[in-house]
Amino acid sequence: MRFYLASLLAALVLAGCAKGHGPQRLDFVNTTRYTSSNRTGLSPADTLATRVFAENTDLSGSSLGRLVVTVQYQPRRNPFVYPTPLSSFNRDSIDKSSESFVYLDTVLTDRKGQPLSNFTFTNVFGVRTTTGAERWQYDLKNSSGETTASRAVRLGMRRPDSLAVYHDYTLKLVVPAIGVGSNDTVRVKSARRFLHLRAGLALPAYTVVKAGAPGDAQAAAQRLTDLIILRDGLTLVSPSATSLTLNGARWPSANRRRTLIYPTGLTATTFANQLTDAAIQSVYAASASGTATGEFVGPVNTGQVYVFRTDEASAPPTTPPTPYRYGLLLVVSVPTSTTTTTTAGLQLQVRMAK
Numbered sequence: 558m559r560f561y562l563a564s565l566l567a568a569l570v571l572a573g574c575a576k577g578h579g580p581q582r583l584d585f586v587n588t589t590r591y592t593s594s595n596r597t598g599l600s601p602a603d604t605l606a607t608r609v610f611a612e613n614t615d616l617s618g619s620s621l622g623r624l625v626v627t628v629q630y631q632p633r634r635n636p637f638v639y640p641t642p643l644s645s646f647n648r649d650s651i652d653k654s655s656e657s658f659v660y661l662d663t664v665l666t667d668r669k670g671q672p673l674s675n676f677t678f679t680n681v682f683g684v685r686t687t688t689g690a691e692r693w694q695y696d697l698k699n700s701s702g703e704t705t706a707s708r709a710v711r712l713g714m715r716r717p718d719s720l721a722v723y724h725d726y727t728l729k730l731v732v733p734a735i736g737v738g739s740n741d742t743v744r745v746k747s748a749r750r751f752l753h754l755r756a757g758l759a760l761p762a763y764t765v766v767k768a769g770a771p772g773d774a775q776a777a778a779q780r781l782t783d784l785i786i787l788r789d790g791l792t793l794v795s796p797s798a799t800s801l802t803l804n805g806a807r808w809p810s811a812n813r814r815r816t817l818i819y820p821t822g823l824t825a826t827t828f829a830n831q832l833t834d835a836a837i838q839s840v841y842a843a844s845a846s847g848t849a850t851g852e853f854v855g856p857v858n859t860g861q862v863y864v865f866r867t868d869e870a871s872a873p874p875t876t877p878p879t880p881y882r883y884g885l886l887l888v889v890s891v892p893t894s895t896t897t898t899t900t901a902g903l904q905l906q907v908r909m910a911k
Contacts, residue, residue: 595710611676623698624665636724637687683729779796790891819865823885865884
């Protein structure tokens with residue numbers, strides 16, 4: 558039996574109006590590659606890219622100050638859990654509230670701290686994995702802290718819902734390109750990614766641990782992070798791992814979740830057969846009985862299956878504390894080499910208790 562939570566998908570509005578004060582402007586770059594207007598019909602964890610261009614044409618007035626990118630999810634980004642028995646389900650009990658966090662907050666200066674007259678930012682991101690909408694707003698502020706221009710896009714994703722006790726999706730990461738010469742560009746296996754497994758978000762480093770970003774904004778992203786993908790693109794580490802070197806001032810220990818992850822003997826076929834939370838917990842109990850610390854796995858290979866437990870109770874503020882959640886992770890594919898021909902990075906199929 559399948560249900561569609563149509564009431565959860567907010568009606569899409571026109572792409573964000575630009576508001577301007579004087580000579581400062583902010584615009585989307587519109588090409589076939591970049592998203593510059595509202596979109597619907599997206600698939601879970603689709604990868605999109607936007608590019609914005611900021612400009613200040615009056616160098617005698619206020620200079621460019623900051624670019625702030627905020628993403629708002631409507632309804633909440635985590636999957637909906639149906640009650641047991643289903644007869645007790647009441648549509649009025651659905652949480653339709655929105656939630657948001659600051660994705661980027663950066664000062665618009667050059668390496669010497671001098672104000673820029675123009676600035677271009679490209680944002681590559683994955684959309685939500687649960688039914689709903691998300692609004693990406695880009696605010697340009699001047700050196701006095703006033704918002705001088707704003708642009709926004711609203712994205713809609715709808716998937717058939719069910720009574721399944723687990724949430725599943727495939728996370729498709731993108732390998733970034735870096736310049737190595739006047740005419741050559743190569744792709745490294747990965748930049749670091751910070752995974753929020755329950756919702757299926759992959760956050761960049763500048764959202765989670767960027768120097769100079771507002772502490773409250775970073776703390777919110779840090780408390781979402783279950784696993785960190787290291788720079789090799791193939792190693793997954795818990796934020797609480799003692800072997801991981803993190804700046805304690807930028808990422809306090811109180812904001813670090815403790816996720817345990819272990820290799821299993823499952824195959825892609827037996828992975829697909831794990832359909833209940835009890836079954837996944839049984840796999841965890843069997844796999845966690847060895848000597849491994851559970852703090853990291855890798856380098857991972859295609860076809861490997863891992864079982865994990867997230868400790869949401871260690872990520873405040875949650876009242877009352879959320880119990881452990883268990884899940885499985887299948888490595889669908891890995892970036893095989895440094896190349897200029899593809900942007901495909903690590904791909905992970907996740908199945909996790911709602």
